[in-house]
Amino acid sequence: MINPLWSRSLLALEKAGSFTRAAQALDLTQAAVSQHIRQLEDRFGAVVLRRSRALEWTPVGLALLDHARELEAAELRLAARLVGQDVLAGDVEVVTPGSVGLLLNPLLLDLQEREPGLVIRHRFAPDAGVVEDVAANRADFGIASIRPDDPRLAATPFLEEPLELIVPVNEVAESWEDLRRIGMIDHPDGKAMATRLLSRRFGGNPGVRHLPVRGFSNQVGLILEPVARGLGFTVLPRYARQAFAKQDRICVVECGTPVVDTLWLLHRAEWPLPARARHVVEHLRRSLGLPTDMAL
CATH class of the missing domain: 3.40.190.10 (Periplasmic binding protein-like II)
Known part of the structure; x- marks a missing residue:
């Protein structure tokens, strides 16, 4: 595994074009950046040729740059997911009983049609299956006609049927x-x-x-x-x-x-409902004429 600090120095060196400017961009000393590149070269071979006017990247260096860019993109995707920035793209797992599922499925398709970056995976299951899937993190949220006695799950009234x-x-x-x-x-x-x-x-x-x-x-x-x-x-x-x-x-x-059965919105209680899933829930509530300002 490549040290992430080495990859950061590699990308900064490519962007800045010199060890001095790369060090400034990273708020490091030039010696530190040089040491990171030397660590890569000790492991993989020559990375960059130091010319008088410009740096020349070797095949090994170009391959390492590609890898560093992939790592950077993965970190950005992870950060967006963790802080909830990317609410209009990515997967949302939903599980419901069949009856309310027939009501909600067209509304979920409406949302996905309007926002094609979302991938909504809607499964039907009996109440016990809904509870099990949400508790086991196989679904972002579920709807069930029972309120489970499980401290891992938060239950909010959603509809009456x-x-x-x-x-x-x-x-x-x-x-x-x-x-x-x-x-x-x-x-x-x-x-x-x-x-x-x-x-x-x-x-x-x-x-x-x-x-x-x-x-x-x-x-x-x-x-x-x-x-x-x-x-x-x-x-x-x-x-x-x-x-x-x-x-x-x-x-x-x-x-x-x-x-009349109360239908409960279920999600894990230990952390907030993910932003994408919260966006889907708010769409369902608006479509059904329900309040959308409930805490999740």
């Missing part, structure tokens, strides 16, 4: 027997969501496990397709229903007092 009972457009769901007749389109969180919501609308019911299951999908964008085809009902968060293209083929059943 009600659960909805959704049936085929021509169906009636006025009783528990109607739900038994229609049957359920299940999904990974289907029974848990249905249990929470249906107790509001159908008190004293025997339990979701007694309802016939007519289908299952683990893809949030596909769960409502069998409902639209009349094959069953389902319970989903509102944002998943709103993202479905065939709104004229489904119907939301009023279930009384809403069951």
